[in-house]
Structures are given as structure tokens and as C-alpha cells.
Amino acid sequence: MIKKDIVLFNMVFPTTQFALFFVLIFIPAIRFKYQPKTYAWYILLVNLLFYSFFGMKFLLILIVDILVNYFIILLQSKYQRNKIVLIVGLILNIGLLGFFKYFVFTTNILLQTEILEATTFIPTILIPVGISFYTFKIIAHLIDTFRGEILKPKFSAYASYISFFPQITSGPIARAKEFYEDLEAPRNNFFNLGETSTLILGGLFKKLVLASFLFNFIGGPFANPLNYSSLDLIIAAFAYSTMLYADFSGYSDMSNGISNLLGFRAPLNFNSPYKAIGFKDFWSRWHISLSSWFRDYLYIPLGGNRKGKLRKYINIFITMFVSGLWHGAGLNYIVWGTIHAVGSVLSHMLGEIEYFKNFKDTGALNKILKFLAQLLTFVAITIAWIYFNSRNLSTANQYVLGIFNSDITQNTLINWRLIGTVIFIWGLNYFGDYVKYFVTKIINHVNLVLAILIISALTYIIIRLGPDLMPPFVYFNF
Amino acid sequence: MEHDNKILLVIISVFVIVFVANFPASIKEIKELATKAEERISLAQETLDSNSSLSLALKIKNYEDRIWNKIKGVEPLIPQKVLPKETNNIEEEKEGIEETEKEVKGEKIFSLPVKIVMLGDSMIMVGFGPNLEEQLIEKEKVSVFREGKFSTGLNRIDYFDWYARTEELIQEHNPDILIVMFGANDGQGILDENGTAYKLSDPTWDEVYRRRVFNYMTTFSGKVKKIYWVGHPISLSPDFGPKFARMNKIYQSESLKFENIEYIDMWERMSVNGKYASALPSKDGTVGLVKQSDDVHVTEHGGKIMAEYIMEILSEDIDW
Numbered sequence: 171m172i173k174k175d176i177v178l179f180n181m182v183f184p185t186t187q188f189a190l191f192f193v194l195i196f197i198p199a200i201r202f203k204y205q206p207k208t209y210a211w212y213i214l215l216v217n218l219l220f221y222s223f224f225g226m227k228f229l230l231i232l233i234v235d236i237l238v239n240y241f242i243i244l245l246q247s248k249y250q251r252n253k254i255v256l257i258v259g260l261i262l263n264i265g266l267l268g269f270f271k272y273f274v275f276t277t278n279i280l281l282q283t284e285i286l287e288a289t290t291f292i293p294t295i296l297i298p299v300g301i302s303f304y305t306f307k308i309i310a311h312l313i314d315t316f317r318g319e320i321l322k323p324k325f326s327a328y329a330s331y332i333s334f335f336p337q338i339t340s341g342p343i344a345r346a347k348e349f350y351e352d353l354e355a356p357r358n359n360f361f362n363l364g365e366t367s368t369l370i371l372g373g374l375f376k377k378l379v380l381a382s383f384l385f386n387f388i389g390g391p392f393a394n395p396l397n398y399s400s401l402d403l404i405i406a407a408f409a410y411s412t413m414l415y416a417d418f419s420g421y422s423d424m425s426n427g428i429s430n431l432l433g434f435r436a437p438l439n440f441n442s443p444y445k446a447i448g449f450k451d452f453w454s455r456w457h458i459s460l461s462s463w464f465r466d467y468l469y470i471p472l473g474g475n476r477k478g479k480l481r482k483y484i485n486i487f488i489t490m491f492v493s494g495l496w497h498g499a500g501l502n503y504i505v506w507g508t509i510h511a512v513g514s515v516l517s518h519m520l521g522e523i524e525y526f527k528n529f530k531d532t533g534a535l536n537k538i539l540k541f542l543a544q545l546l547t548f549v550a551i552t553i554a555w556i557y558f559n560s561r562n563l564s565t566a567n568q569y570v571l572g573i574f575n576s577d578i579t580q581n582t583l584i585n586w587r588l589i590g591t592v593i594f595i596w597g598l599n600y601f602g603d604y605v606k607y608f609v610t611k612i613i614n615h616v617n618l619v620l621a622i623l624i625i626s627a628l629t630y631i632i633i634r635l636g637p638d639l640m641p642p643f644v645y646f647n648f
Numbered sequence: 649m650e651h652d653n654k655i656l657l658v659i660i661s662v663f664v665i666v667f668v669a670n671f672p673a674s675i676k677e678i679k680e681l682a683t684k685a686e687e688r689i690s691l692a693q694e695t696l697d698s699n700s701s702l703s704l705a706l707k708i709k710n711y712e713d714r715i716w717n718k719i720k721g722v723e724p725l726i727p728q729k730v731l732p733k734e735t736n737n738i739e740e741e742k743e744g745i746e747e748t749e750k751e752v753k754g755e756k757i758f759s760l761p762v763k764i765v766m767l768g769d770s771m772i773m774v775g776f777g778p779n780l781e782e783q784l785i786e787k788e789k790v791s792v793f794r795e796g797k798f799s800t801g802l803n804r805i806d807y808f809d810w811y812a813r814t815e816e817l818i819q820e821h822n823p824d825i826l827i828v829m830f831g832a833n834d835g836q837g838i839l840d841e842n843g844t845a846y847k848l849s850d851p852t853w854d855e856v857y858r859r860r861v862f863n864y865m866t867t868f869s870g871k872v873k874k875i876y877w878v879g880h881p882i883s884l885s886p887d888f889g890p891k892f893a894r895m896n897k898i899y900q901s902e903s904l905k906f907e908n909i910e911y912i913d914m915w916e917r918m919s920v921n922g923k924y925a926s927a928l929p930s931k932d933g934t935v936g937l938v939k940q941s942d943d944v945h946v947t948e949h950g951g952k953i954m955a956e957y958i959m960e961i962l963s964e965d966i967d968w
Contacts, residue, residue, distance in 0.1 A: 200652035626662045626669070
């Protein structure tokens with residue numbers, strides 16, 4: 171069983187149901203999109219319809235959330251730059267998000283400290299799908315309005331931005347300003363056929379074929395690392411690392427392609443993250459909309475780099491640490507956040523050394539050094555993911571120790587398809603853009619009939635190479 | 649406008665081409681969207697029926713399926729359209745017989761080494777399954793293989809056939825013990841041996857599901873030394889609670905018909921005096937929430953408590 175609502179309706183991107191849904195809503199969309207007022211209401215209607223597939227209770231929470239926050243926006247525009255209104259808004263939203271995300275964690279602490287009695291009836295709380303992502307949009311909007319960067323939006327525009335269906339379940343966290351610009355401006359050619367179809371097909375391929383395949387091999391080693399050899403644990407760690415990239419960037423690509431089709435620009439969320447050099451570089455390439463959110467709404471308000479080097483490092487540390495906490499309440503997430511916090515601070519420190527500042531990847535030796543630095547970063551990031559994906563801290567520690575010393579000698583994950591897929595996904599960071607460019611060029615170059623046939627053939631191949639049952643998206647959990 | 653029309657033409661054309669090429673799987677997916685969960689089983693039957701036709705198009709489709717499976721490196725699942733009919737009437741004869749039928753346990757059944765296979769739905773995959781595996785492998789000379797699949801059970805074998813998969817696992821691992829847990833996804837319409845669909849609300853549903861369970865038990869009780877059948881923990885979910893109670897009754901009564909099948913009552917274990925408990929202590933005294941937000945899956949802590957209970961029961965049979 172996976173989440174009941176998802177099983178019942180399966181309204182996620184790579185399904186026939188979603189494709190039909192999209193075709194049906196797209197026909198009126200191309201008629202309405204030249205009338206901004208009507209289009210905003212139409213997009214809102216579609217968003218609510220889409221979200222209703224995840225459950226009516228969730229829909230109700232979303233609607234109330236939007237209404238309350240729009241009221242706060244109205245107050246903000248009435249009492250401009252009023253800190254109290256902003257703080258009330260922030261407390262409400264962070265409180266709501268915290269309530270849903272840390273309910274189990276907090277309750278367990280209360281039980282263990284006997285503040286709550288074991289016999290107390292504690293209701294089960296369902297976490298609304300995408301609440302993290304739409305709450306981040308709401309908070310960004312409150313702060314942007316406070317800063318005067320956004321003027322009071324119309325309700326239809328605000329509500330359609332917050333609930334925008336291609337982004338509501340797992341991001342990217344688009345910015346309101348661009349969304350409103352796209353809604354107001356007559357739009358036509360933000361995208362071309364080749365680019366958009368390559369984006370969607372690429373996302374489909376990464377999720378349905380690559381990530382779904384790797385999913386089969388990861389469960390065992392991460393659940394019980396003591397049962398696997400060192401080599402198996404290494405393979406499974408890289409399999410998870412690459413699966414997460416294929417899963418999440420695949421989702422983001424599809425989401426962005428769909429946004430484009432509806433006439434909205436969408437932020438680039440992944441930019442070959444596994445060829446990053448250092449943690450700082452990694453976070454400028456991985457889940458970019460989230461890291462830029464943390465930069466703009468946490469790091470900079472904390473003082474950023476404006477208050478000296480030490481404060482800068484402390485601010486970086488705090489930002490990465492909070493990012494870790496946002497992902498989950500367990501100790502393993504705290505360790506994961508701490509690894510990234512320390513890694514990011516070190517990256518910044520190294521980046522200030524003259525040698526690295528002036529480093530150029532010219533000449534064979536420097537190219538090799540650059541590649542080794544990329545590889546080292548990839549390995550470090552992969553080790554950190556072990557903490558991210560483990561059930562708890564002790565299992566994660568067992569996993570890491572098992573890599574160096576395991577009692578099991580028999581390898582069970584030596585499988586050419588598995589290892590080939592891991593290398594292929596890692597390689598996508600280096601040659602993925604060329605493939606995209608090549609496919610885009612072909613689709614744009616040929617006539618429409620041939621383009622349709624190529625896109626259809628690629629879609630069909632991807633579907634057939636995919637599994638009978640698609641595993642859930644990893645970031646649905648956040 | 650012209651650009652949009654072009655895009656619309658592409659989207660509709662691609663959708664139609666892929667939809668037709670992927671027939672009948674695509675039509676099944678679409679139908680499912682507009683169908684209540686309980687009625688989906690008859691759709692599954694329609695698909696099986698259409699697959700069983702000998703038309704050239706379907707033969708080609710089947711051949712194509714085999715090619716894709718070969719590329720993906722997976723064995724195709726064999727849909728079991730009609731379950732084997734019960735070979736005798738022993739379940740009727742034994743209906744109502746209480747626990748006295750079972751042999752009174754005395755000495756340990758197993759000496760080491762012991763091979764265990766754990767299988768079932770998502771409960772085996774997360775929470776309970778990993779915790780039990782973790783506790784089992786701490787024991788010396790115990791080998792464990794665990795396989796769980798999301799959204800599966802003994803009902804929708806058109807989707808995933810646990811009968812066939814269990815057979816494969818037994819052949820691969822030759823276990824002494826099977827630990828199984830099914831049912832979280834079985835509370836939906838069901839097909840009987842003749843292909844007739846029964847809704848969950850139909851009283852006949854229990855009888856058909858009971859035969860599924862009995863068939864599973866009959867098939868595999870002779871192939872391993874013992875099967876431990878894990879029942880569902882108590883649930884307050886109006887959706888799942890009543891279903892679980894119904895299914896637990898079936899598992900319990902059917903297991904009584906086999907000397908080497910033991911039903912493990914998790915409903916009782918995960919409650920306090922038969923009443924729902926949000927939080928329970930594990931053996932080390934740590935108190936924590938036991939259920940995830942859906943009130944079906946257990947938390948890590950809940951999984952640990954379930955695993956500890958199974959270990960106690962296994963300790964009666966295994967000379968660790």
C-alpha cells in the first residue's frame with residue numbers, strides 16, 4: 171500500500187490518467203490564456219480540481235490557508251511595511267507547517283518525557299500533500315510583499331499561484347513575481363515544441379525508467395545494512411544517490427514542461443548537480459528553487475555575508491542546518507543537515523584561497539584535478555544521502571561502518587543493469603545537455619507529422635521500459 | 649494562437665497514438681479513474697479476458713510484451729485468472745473447530761540453522777518488516793530473505809501474483825519458515841473462481857477471500873515447515889478498521905485448519921485491553937506512537953513492538 175489517496179486516483183504526472191486530465195484542461199486553456207482575468211480563475215479552478223484528487227480534507231485545508239493568507243496580504247498592503255502583520259503571518263504559516271511535519275516527533279518526545287501519558291488518545295494526523303511547497307510559496311509572498319517587491323495581487327492570481335498544480339506536490343518553488351508577469355502579459359512563445367517536449371520526455375525517462383528501476387535495489391540495504399557486503403552497500407549508496415537525482419529532477423522537468431505549456435516560466439531546479447565541485451557548488455545546482463528560497467528568505471535576513479566572515483559562516487551553517495530540519499525531524503536528518511552545513515562552510519573557506527580563486531581548467535593536469543574534485547564531491551554527497559535515506563541514525567551509522575567493514579562476504583548487487591544505470595545517470599550530469607540539445611534540434615527541425623511520430627515513439631518506448639507499478643516520488647514525502 | 653493550436657495538435661496526436669499503441673493497458677488505467685475502487689476488479693477481469701483471446705493483434709502484443717520484459721530483465725507476472733478450486737471439503741468439515749484442533753506446543757520445532765522468508769505487502773516493506781528482519785539477523789545461524797511489494801495482496805493477483813511469487817521464493821531460498829502479512833490492499837471487490845465479481849459489501853466476499861487464503865495456505869503449508877501468518881493491528885480508521893477485523897477473522901479461522909500454520913494476533917498485541925492505543929511501550933520501556941498518519945502502516949516504533957512480539961513467538965519454536 172502506498173498513500174491511499176494516490177492509489178485511488180493516481181493523479182501523478184507519468185500516468186495515463188494525468189495525460190487525459192491535461193489534454194482536457196489544455197483545450198480551454200489555450201483559449202482563455204489571452205484573457206488574464208478569465209485565465210487566472212480558470213487556472214485556479216483547474217488547480218483545485220487537480221488537488222481534490224488527493225482528498226477533500228486536504229483541499230479544504232488548502233482553501234482555508236489561501237483565504238487566511240490573502241487576508242494577511244490585504245492587511246500588508248493596507249499597513250505597509252508593518253512588521254507585526256508580517257510576523258503574525260510567518261508564525262501562522264511556520265506553525266501550521268511545523269504542526270503537520272513534526273507532530274509525530276513532538277508527540278514521541280512528550281510521551282517519552284511522560285508529559286503525555288501513554289494511555290492518552292492521540293489522533294492520527296494526515297500531512298496534506300505538498301504543504302511544505304505551498305507554504306514556502308506563501309511565506310516568500312508575505313516577505314516579498316513586506317519588502318514592497320510585489321504589489322497587492324488579485325485574489326484569483328494569488329490563489330492560482332499558491333495552488334498552481336504542476337508545482338503543488340513537489341515544487342519547484344516558483345516566485346510570485348514571474349508568475350504574475352506571465353499571467354498578465356500576453357504570452358505565446360515562451361517555449362518551443364522541441365524544448366518543451368524534450369523536457370517532458372527527459373523527465374518521464376528519468377522517473378519512469380531510471381529511478382523506478384533503481385528503486386528495486388535500494389530498500390534492502392538501507393533497511394538492514396548488516397545483511398549486505400561492503401561492496402553491496404557501496405553500490406546501493408550510489409544507486410540511491412543517482413535514483414534521487416533521476417526521481418526528483420525527472421519530476422521537476424515534467425513539472426516545468428507542463429508549466430511552459432500553460433504559458434508560465436518555471437525555474438530551473440537542477441543543473442547537473444553531480445558535477446559540482448564542493449558543497450557550495452552542489453547547492454547552486456541541486457533543488458535550486460529551494461536553496462535560493464533559503465538564501466533569499468533565511469540566509470540574507472540573517473545578515474548573509476554583510477557582517478563579516480565569521481557571521482557569514484555562521485549564517486551558512488544555520489541555513490543548511492535548518493534545511494536539514496525541514497526535510498525531517500529525525501536525528502539522521504540533523505546529521506545530514508550538519509554534514510551539508512560543515513561542507514558548505516568549508517567550500518566557502520576554500521573558495522577564498524587564492525589558488526582556488528584563480529584555478530582554471532586548462533591543461534591536462536588541471537582537467538584531471540577538476541574531475542577528481544567533482545568525483546570527490548559526488549562521493550561526499552552520496553555518503554550524506556545515506557543519512558538522508560536511512561530509517562534512523564543508528565541504521566545510518568551501521569550502513570557507513572558496513573561500507574568499511576562488513577561480516578557479509580557474498581555480494582548480491584553485482585548486476586550489470588544496476589551498475590550500468592548508476593553510471594548512466596551519473597554520466598547524464600556530463601552529457602545530458604548534449605542529448606537534450608540533439609533531441610530538441612531534431613524535433614524542431616523536422617515537419618510536424620514527423621515530430622508527432624518521434625515524440626509518440628519516444629513516449630511509448632519510455633512507457634514500455636517503465637515498471638508496471640511506478641514507485642512513489644521521493645519528494646512527495648517532504 | 650497558431651502556435652498554441654500546433655501544440656494542441658501535437659498533444660492530442662501523441663496522446664491518441666500512445667494510448668492506442670499501449671492498448672489495453674491504457675484503457676484500463678483510464679477506466680480506473682472513473683471507477684470506484686470496489687468495482688475495479690471486474691475491469692481487471694475484462695483485461696484478462698481480452699488477453700486470453702487468440703486474435704492476431706493480441707498475439708503480437710504478447711510477443712512484444714516478452715521483448716520488453718527481456719530488455720528490462722524482468723520475468724513477466726503470470727496472471728492467475730481462475731484460482732484452483734479447493735480439492736476437498738476439509739474447510740467445511742473443520743468449520744467451527746476451535747484451537748483444540750492444534751497440537752499443543754511442547755518442544756522446539758527448529759534447531760539452527762534456520763532459513764526464513766518474509767513476504768507480503770507494504771507492511772513487510774516499511775515499519776514492521778525491516779524491524780523484524782533486523783531482530784532476526786541478530787541471531788546466529790538465521791538467514792532471512794524479505795520481499796514486500798506495495799499495493800499487493802491475495803486479492804488483486806491480476807496485478808501481482810503472490811501465489812506465483814511465493815512459489816519462486818520457496819524454490820530460490822528453500823526456507824524452513826514463511827512469515828507472511830497480507831490484507832492492507834485486499835479490502836476491495838474480488839473475483840471468485842468463475843470470474844464473478846463481488847463487492848466488499850457483499851457477504852459472499854468473505855467466503856471468496858477465505859478461499860483465497862485457504863488456497864495459499866494449502867499450497868505452501870506443505871512446502872515449508874511452518875508458516876506464521878501475521879494479522880493486522882487494531883485500526884480506528886473507518887475505512888480500514890472494519891476490513892482488518894473481517895480479514896483477521898478469516899486468517900485466524902483458516903490457519904486453525906493447518907497444523908503448521910500459526911496465526912499471530914497483532915490486533916490484541918497492539919491494543920490495550922482490546923482498546924485502541926496511540927502509543928505503546930517497546931520492550932526497553934520506550935513509549936512512542938505506533939501508527940502512521942493513515943492508521944494502517946506502523947511507525948518505526950510500532951514496527952519494533954510488532955517485531956519483538958513475533959520474536960517472542962518464534963522463540964517458542966526455535967532453539968536459538
